[in-house]
Amino acid sequence: xxxxxxxxxxxxxxxxxxxxxxxxxxxxxxxxxxxxxxxxxxxxxxxxxxxxxxxxxxxxxxxxxxxxxxxxxxxxxxxxxxxxxxxxxxxxxxxxxxxxxxxxxxxxxxxxxxxxxxxxxxxxxxxxxxxxxxxxxxxxxxxxxxxxxxxxxxxxxxxxxxxxxxxxxxxxxxxxxxxxxxxxxxxxxxxxxxxxxxxxxxxxxxxxxxxxxxxxxxxxxxxxxxxxxxxxxxxxxxxxxxxxxxxxxxxxxxxxxxxxxxxxxxxxxxxxxxxxxxxxxxxxxxxxxxxxxxxxxxxxxxxxxxxxxxxxxxxxxxxxxxxxxxx
Numbered sequence: 645x646x647x648x649x650x651x652x653x654x655x656x657x658x659x660x661x662x663x664x665x666x667x668x669x670x671x672x673x674x675x676x677x678x679x680x681x682x683x684x685x686x687x688x689x690x691x692x693x694x695x696x697x698x699x700x701x702x703x704x705x706x707x708x709x710x711x712x713x714x715x716x717x718x719x720x721x722x723x724x725x726x727x728x729x730x731x732x733x734x735x736x737x738x739x740x741x742x743x744x745x746x747x748x749x750x751x752x753x754x755x756x757x758x759x760x761x762x763x764x765x766x767x768x769x770x771x772x773x774x775x776x777x778x779x780x781x782x783x784x785x786x787x788x789x790x791x792x793x794x795x796x797x798x799x800x801x802x803x804x805x806x807x808x809x810x811x812x813x814x815x816x817x818x819x820x821x822x823x824x825x826x827x828x829x830x831x832x833x834x835x836x837x838x839x840x841x842x843x844x845x846x847x848x849x850x851x852x853x854x855x856x857x858x859x860x861x862x863x864x865x866x867x868x869x870x871x872x873x874x875x876x877x878x879x880x881x882x883x884x885x886x887x888x889x890x891x892x893x894x895x896x897x898x899x900x901x902x903x904x905x906x907x908x909x910x911x912x913x914x915x916x917x918x919x920x921x922x923x924x925x926x927x928x929x930x931x932x933x934x935x936x937x938x939x940x941x942x943x944x945x946x947x948x949x950x951x952x953x954x955x956x957x958x959x960x961x962x963x964x965x966x967x968x969x970x971x
Contacts, residue, residue, distance in 0.1 A: 661703070661705060719859050741836050744799065758937065774828045803931075820847065837899075901927045917964055944957035
């Protein structure tokens with residue numbers, strides 16, 4: 645499997661991380677216990693040297709930051725939008741596609757929640773988070789009001805797979821296909837594509853969130869949205885979904901983005917590959933692999949056919965090969 649060498653933390657203020665300290669670095673062969681360096685990076689940043697300079701220990705990792713809520717609204721008792729003022733010194737990191745944070749309230753001391761970050765230039769030093777109010781971890785955010793505080797850990801940078809394809813698409817056509825909360829991390833993708841002068845067709849199945857999801861997207865981001873049904877009444881992928889992809893392929897669309905479940909992502913990538921001899925640029929959300937964000941807990945790891953362990957919360961991989969792995 646093709647694995648892009650650069651970890652999402654590579655050459656940042658948090659590199660080397662705990663993985664390098666423990667002998668499991670995903671980039672540096674010597675930090676991972678090998679005798680020789682096989683590094684192919686050319687940015688003049690040596691992880692092993694940085695580790696030695698730091699006394700053989702990881703650099704300070706992501707800390708909890710206290711942020712103030714400057715705006716909040718609940719849509720249909722199901723989706724909450726909160727805007728947070730963050731320290732301006734770190735706002736640039738939140739602008740990157742795929743950025744996400746772990747958030748908790750005062751009452752939720754031990755369990756934080758990974759949430760994708762939305763950023764708009766007009767809010768300067770603020771970010772926005774869309775939270776689905778469901779379950780123990782997120783219900784605690786329901787009563788938060790303007791002026792209240794929450795705590796962020798991050799930002800982390802691998803919430804989207806296919807970042808190279810996204811960044812390189814300019815003056816082209818793109819299709820974004822989302823269902824349910826898969827829209828939330830995809831909103832930043834849509835905005836980034838539009839900034840690069842791409843025409844973006846947005847197709848959304850609101851799923852179990854009902855109309856509150858569409859209401860929030862339309863009001864906050866002014867997108868033209870086509871409402872679709874990803875599944876047919878029998879619980880199979882609908883003909884409508886396949887038709888959207890077929891049309892995109894026939895028009896030589898520059899990129900297709902999937903904001904769907906891991907199962908649907910793999911099924912539809914397989915369909916794309918079966919219909920088009922020349923590989924189409926793809927991207928997708930990475931929600932199903934987010935747990936601790938540091939690559940330590942193991943919830944993000946997958947084994948490739950070469951038995952290499954991939955930390956999905958840190959590494960970018962070839963999506964066509966990823967789709968062939970068991971769900």
